[in-house]
Amino acid sequence: MENKKEEIECIENTKDVDMVQIINMFSLLPDVLFWIKSSRHCFVYANQAFVDHVGAAKLDDVIGKNDFDFAPVHVARQFIQDDKKVLAGACVTDRFEINQSNNGELAWFTTSKRPLKDKQGNVIGTYGITRHLQKTSTTLAHINAIKTPVEFIRLNYQKAITIEQLAQIAHLSVSALERRFKKYLAKTPKQFLTETRLEQARKLLVETSLPISSICFCTGFGDPSYFAKQFKCFFGLTPSQIRKDNYLDINKHRPNPDKYSV
Template sequence: MNPQLFKKKHIDRLGVQYKNFENIFHPLKDIYFFCKNLESQIFLGNPAFIQMCGKKDELDVIGKSDYDFFPQHLVQGYILDDQKVISTNKTMQNKIELVSDLKESLKWFITTKAPLYDKRGKIMGTMGTTRDMQITAEQIRPFEKMSKAIEHIHDNYANPIEIKNIAKEVHLSVSQFERNFKKVFKTSPLKYIQKVRLDIAIQKIIDTNRSISEIALESGFYDHSHFCHYFKKQTELSPLNYRKKLHKIHRFNK
């Protein structure tokens, strides 16, 4: 569909909300604002977001998905968040994550996503903001102190990880580390480890034809049953049904 028609179709459903979004988010330079439909296709973005996608014209982004602009292994996590917000009808607030920019360097971002409703009150997708945490040194300092811990988790997710070993990486006792980690990331180290493993598993589910049991072990889960239980708790879908759904969305966005 023509990008202009695609945008108009969705904006018509938004009604007066569109002008509110434009007035609030269009001038902002350090906050990236976007709206997506139920298939995670972008139909609205402020200039900062368009630039983040590596484009100058909004029409080069409209009707496309994150798959067109960002590394695939990261996009799977973005779409998982989109679908979770839609299926649960709940806002995802202030998710702090390492993401890759267009130069493929890692940066800290903080993202919030919420259900987006049309003028009749029916959910039509997601709206969100994300912000580069490296813009101010004061904001990023606590995260930099934990960078070695994060690297340790990402390097060793497939193996058993002991909290005491991560704590040593940042020269803290276990209790100090757990307390500081939760203060910075708003989650416990164990929950963060499980989230990393889940993201890796999702990447493998989409990118490979490996069995669910193989993926579970390769991603650091100790057995098939535990993995499937945790996966369904987080996504509300079984791993196999999730694979089918994401393949469908990916094909739709090609």
């Protein structure tokens, strides 16, 4: 019992420990991106893996900047929206995402975010980790369970796709396919297909000058009205608003992250 008491006292005394030495341990994890942001979404710390991932030369090139300095506008805006939810007290845990790796290729990642609190419990920022799952063998089973239908959607979202078709190529029943998507992605195959199309549409809106109607059809939506409704529901803005707000020369007109509300 005496040993247990001593251990508890040791844990309680960690408030006097220099936390920087613990934070620096994340630099020993090359497959984990770790960062800390202020309440204004500016980076105040990142490990070396994160620095390398965003293409910076050193940590000093990251501190004080935000996601708009390193990511495409449509991606940075989503990061900021996530941060605002976390600042409000929400937590993100092991969310599966398909994003760009530092070599420009699409890859699987899992992301977790938490509110950063001071000793009084006030939220003063956010912190999080992202893992590149192709490099994390313990999590690959989760990916492989839905890999075939997900890759089919990513490659063929422009075409008409049915849930029955996805189930067939995955060698599963429709109900089994639905269960796997809900288990590993927390969404149905139809939701994943729609969100994939919407993400591609948003990318085209901010990176090209294609007419909105053309973007609608080339991302797999057959009805412009339905497309606009789904887009507004998912992103909170209409396609024309996204284009107006984000079709910028990011090097000259970097958006203010505080303008993006949840």
